[in-house]
Amino acid sequence: MIFPCSDFRHAVMTPAILLMSEYLMRCPILSGRDIAIGSFLCSLVLSVFRQSEKFCPEAIVFIRTLLMAATGRKPASSEESQIYHLMELKPLGNLLCIHNHVNEISPLNFFLLMDMPDDSSFFSTDNFRASVLATMIDTLRGFVDSYNKFSSFPEIFLPISSLLLELAQQDNLPGALRDKSKDVAQLINKKAVEHHTLRQPLQMRRQKPVPLKLLNPKFEENYVKGRDYDPDRERAERRKLRKLLKQEAKGAARELRKDNHFILEVKEKERALREEERVEKYGKARAFLQEQEHAFKSGQLGKGRKRRR
Structure with missing residues (x-):
């Protein structure tokens, strides 16, 4: 081929x-x-x-x-x-x-x-x-x-x-x-x-029955809330460190949120102050222009000057 x-x-x-x-x-x-x-x-x-x-x-x-x-x-x-x-x-x-x-x-x-x-x-x-x-x-x-x-x-x-x-x-x-x-x-x-x-006939899989695992409940006589009763101290210490790390992460995130809110408030105040200054300048300029327009219309704008021949 x-x-x-x-x-x-x-x-x-x-x-x-x-x-x-x-x-x-x-x-x-x-x-x-x-x-x-x-x-x-x-x-x-x-x-x-x-x-x-x-x-x-x-x-x-x-x-x-x-x-x-x-x-x-x-x-x-x-x-x-x-x-x-x-x-x-x-x-x-x-x-x-x-x-x-x-x-x-x-x-x-x-x-x-x-x-x-x-x-x-x-x-x-x-x-x-x-x-x-x-x-x-x-x-x-x-x-x-x-x-x-x-x-x-x-x-x-x-x-x-x-x-x-x-x-x-x-x-x-x-x-x-x-x-x-x-x-x-x-x-x-x-x-x-x-x-x-x-060829072999189909058969069900042979498997010994597995007994159910029985778990007896464990009670602590002098139980204290918040205490870790894990017998493995290293595992308990790791769990404690993970809990502290999680708390610190939450605290850091909370502080960052507070800082962000404070920065936003400061920026908002600065923006409002700039807007107020701009409005004030605009008002002064508008008042001056209106005064000039009124003087021009009333004939007072050129009063006191000598007439040209």
Whole structure:
């Protein structure tokens, strides 16, 4: 892989994985070409998730659907309600049912198959069906090896194991494909038994009952209010010092408040004195101007001066 597959989010791999999952889940299977493309996408998903060990339910359900199509079984109502309502898959019919005996399984060239038209006669041959089933079983084995540590392994793969055993009982199935089906089914059953053995039923936590702590009240016969009866003298001394410190802090804060009030009163008196002086000066200036105005209007302002010729 060019890009890392184990990152939680990646600018390239995350959209690619989501796109492949959407293809497997949303695209309907209408022809053998769709089956080939889906099996190729499953192999790509396996190569990606094998490193990160993430779970891809779309690929598992797609493989299970192809195996059901190969066995001719239809999904039950419970399976439809749990899984298949999430996928837009139409009944595959006889697209993967092998009708005649196949002697040899040849590997598929997926790039060549993608260029073929949907109505190509090659997709209706038993050789193609056997090759696709062999490829899907190999891919399924890869998923089994990757997910064998999951605690839900039996619930995921045991239904597929029953499909593989049912597929192996077909008469026209090639011997190599039958052996592959049985081997993968046995591997799934073995891993499922191991998981079932390791599972333990839920139990309540075992814990001894803790008795309630009884505290007998302590009385002082000659009790004196304000006296510290703590037997630890150092702790009592520290408590006393903290109390004195708190009292001193309160006293200092009280003195600071008094000083602030005194300073504010002095400043207020100075401001009132300045305001009084300003008002007095303003009154004197106003009285002088009024006197000058009255003298000017009454003609007394220029009296006693000589007239100019």
